[in-house]
Amino acid sequence: MKKSGAAEKRKARRSSASVQNVGRDPSSDTPPRKQAAKQDVYQLFAEKVRDHKDLESRWAVLQETRVEYFRGKDFVSFMKNHPELKEILESDRDLETEDIANNLLQKNLLVRCDRVVKTVRPGKKKLSTWPAHLEIFPERVFSENDAFFAWTFVKRRPLWQTLLSFFWPILTLAICLFPVYPHRCKLLILYSCAGLLLLILSLLLLRAAIFGAAWIVLGKRIWFFPNILAEEATLRELFRFLPKKDEEERPKWTARLFYAIVAVLVILLLRHHAPDEAARARYQKRMSNIIDDVLEWSPSLALSGMMEKQPVVNATEDNNKFSNESKVNSETVTPPDETENPDETDQHQTNNTI
Numbered sequence: 607m608k609k610s611g612a613a614e615k616r617k618a619r620r621s622s623a624s625v626q627n628v629g630r631d632p633s634s635d636t637p638p639r640k641q642a643a644k645q646d647v648y649q650l651f652a653e654k655v656r657d658h659k660d661l662e663s664r665w666a667v668l669q670e671t672r673v674e675y676f677r678g679k680d681f682v683s684f685m686k687n688h689p690e691l692k693e694i695l696e697s698d699r700d701l702e703t704e705d706i707a708n709n710l711l712q713k714n715l716l717v718r719c720d721r722v723v724k725t726v727r728p729g730k731k732k733l734s735t736w737p738a739h740l741e742i743f744p745e746r747v748f749s750e751n752d753a754f755f756a757w758t759f760v761k762r763r764p765l766w767q768t769l770l771s772f773f774w775p776i777l778t779l780a781i782c783l784f785p786v787y788p789h790r791c792k793l794l795i796l797y798s799c800a801g802l803l804l805l806i807l808s809l810l811l812l813r814a815a816i817f818g819a820a821w822i823v824l825g826k827r828i829w830f831f832p833n834i835l836a837e838e839a840t841l842r843e844l845f846r847f848l849p850k851k852d853e854e855e856r857p858k859w860t861a862r863l864f865y866a867i868v869a870v871l872v873i874l875l876l877r878h879h880a881p882d883e884a885a886r887a888r889y890q891k892r893m894s895n896i897i898d899d900v901l902e903w904s905p906s907l908a909l910s911g912m913m914e915k916q917p918v919v920n921a922t923e924d925n926n927k928f929s930n931e932s933k934v935n936s937e938t939v940t941p942p943d944e945t946e947n948p949d950e951t952d953q954h955q956t957n958n959t960i
Contacts, residue, residue: 649759651694651706652715656757658691660684664736665843668719668756675719675740675756678749681707707748707755718743719754730854785900792901809834822866825856 655661656674661684663676685691685703692699695706710716719740726733740754748755784795813830820828832850833843881889 647695647698648709648713648715651691652710652757652759653762654691654694655684656761658684658688660687666719666736666738666740666756668740668742673719673740673756673758674761675754678707678751678753678755681755682750704748708746711746711748711755714758716755717758718746718748719756721752721754789901796897796901818865818869821857822862822869825859825862827854 656663661676662680663674665672665674667673668675682703685706692701692706695701698706698709701709707716711718720743721733721737722739722741723733723737737754740756743753784792787795809831813834817827817829820826827849829849831845831847833846836844
């Protein structure tokens with residue numbers, strides 16, 4: 607009885623194993639270590655392709671998340687120009703570009719996206735080449751025709767970003783300790799920040815002036831540093847100098863003439879209401895007093911309470927005050943009345959003696 611029961615258990619185990627082998631994928635017969643190695647091969651291939659400079663990519667918003675994406679036709683041309691990257695795939699090095707992209711989609715290293723705005727906006731000739739907002743495409747199949755693909759894995763942080771993350775707290779602490787710096791350090795920081803702010807404002811004003819002049823005279827939209835005010839851009843895209851290609855329609859001459867007249871009127875109005883020398887001197891004096899209060903602050907004086915007790919002495923104000931007081935005193939002293947009759951004064955004195 608015991609032998610028959612053990613034989614039945616063995617048959618049941620064999621039958622269950624055969625059922626599992628029937629439902630198993632033949633490609634999954636490889637050991638799990640080899641599967642992990644194959645997965646790592648595609649991961650390494652995706653990282654190499656993403657870090658390569660020849661694959662043009664942009665950043666966009668996908669479901670409230672910033673992602674880096676590229677176009678399907680750019681990926682095909684990139685693989686044609688760099689076939690040596692297929693050597694990373696080892697056994698899959700002979701696959702076509704579409705098959706490699708489909709494997710990346712199946713392994714969730716890529717996700718196919720589509721543009722959110724699918725209609726041409728008023729005033730434009732065609733859709734944007736690189737849309738700023740994307741949505742997930744339902745089909746997970748590679749395509750070259752107006753298809754976008756976003757990377758799903760987190761890119762490895764370079765060394766300079768890691769060092770910068772440690773530098774930010776130190777910079778914050780240094781900013782908080784600005785009042786206790788020596789006077790020369792305060793002056794250096796003040797003039798450096800003022801110069802940087804002046805450079806930024808001058809750059810924005812210059813690019814706006816160039817755009818306005820080119821738009822009115824030539825009817826073209828030329829924005830140098832086109833991404834300088836972009837909310838979502840990489841550091842390389844932020845300082846891009848050359849303008850983008852103008853894809854919008856040329857403005858009408860009536861609109862250009864109208865804005866030219868408005869620009870001339872604004873310039874004349876600003877010139878008419880410009881402050882005079884006295885107003886500029888008052889404003890400069892006020893700002894210099896504020897800056898002097900910040901630069902001359904000392905922790906020792908603040909702790910001892912001497913900063914509040916010491917009055918701010920200004921030589922020009924003391925001179926003006928002294929001159930005003932002298933004028934008031936000279937006006938209050940009245941000279942004797944020279945028109946008074948001397949006979950009347952003598953008679954008045956005799957009457958008093960009587």
